Amino acid sequence: MDKAIREYLTKQTDIPPNLCRLAREIPEFGLKAATTTRQLALHILWTEQGNTRCLYHHTKRGSKPRCDGQIEPGDIKIHGVPFSAADSDISKGSLHCGCSIDSGLWDLFLNKTMTIRSDNPRVVGEEFLHTNNLIPRHRAFFIQTYCAATHLTIDDLYSGVDIEYGTPEYFYRVQRTQMERLLHYTNMMAPAGHQLALVPAAVVEEMPVGA
Known part of the structure; x- marks a missing residue:
């Protein structure tokens, strides 16, 4: 097969x-x-x-x-x-x-x-x-x-x-798709200036405290 x-x-x-x-x-x-x-x-x-x-x-x-x-x-x-x-x-x-x-x-x-x-x-x-x-x-x-x-x-x-x-790669891709979709719908309901986003961990580490 x-x-x-x-x-x-x-x-x-x-x-x-x-x-x-x-x-x-x-x-x-x-x-x-x-x-x-x-x-x-x-x-x-x-x-x-x-x-x-x-x-x-x-x-x-x-x-x-x-x-x-x-x-x-x-x-x-x-x-x-x-x-x-x-x-x-x-x-x-x-x-x-x-x-x-x-x-x-x-x-x-x-x-x-x-x-x-x-x-x-x-x-x-x-x-x-x-x-x-x-x-x-x-x-x-x-x-x-x-x-x-x-x-x-x-x-x-x-x-x-x-x-x-x-495989782990498969589940990562599915879960990322799900998170992106959930973020999209969350941001549609969020007030102006309160948008969420997925960012790489390295970017988070470089962000100043309180950002």
Whole structure:
């Protein structure tokens, strides 16, 4: 899989459909497929039939999911699926299953990177989501809460080709992006003359006391 990913990134060679399928179905297989670039991750979501689906709808093929606006018992009308499959348009930001492209990319990213441990100290180890993919409505709650709390988007979490996902360099870049974004919003609310900024430690050391 690593070779296929390298050739996709360097030569734009399509990754074989069987490898894309394995990357979608097995969290431990092909981590870089979900964490390197947006284009690569979206490529993994394409099927042999020429369709794109989020992981949830890959496992629920044949079902007819409700889309936003359709009322369920309890007056639920937001289902995390913006459009019906018939109204989906990838050129306008939706996968063929009706979910947004970003939701599909989050699906893949979380499936390959998110693990849990038990709060019971006698139960050791950790587990991926595996086939227990988040239903679209629950997924939407998670994504919107995460983005609001961190001011990060799915695009901020891709490592790019220059560094490796999960390394100190990767986390430094993500955390710096987060701090810059938080500073931006903080400064938007700050009174005049009270702007904050990130500066190198050497500059701080040279600043006069009380500056």
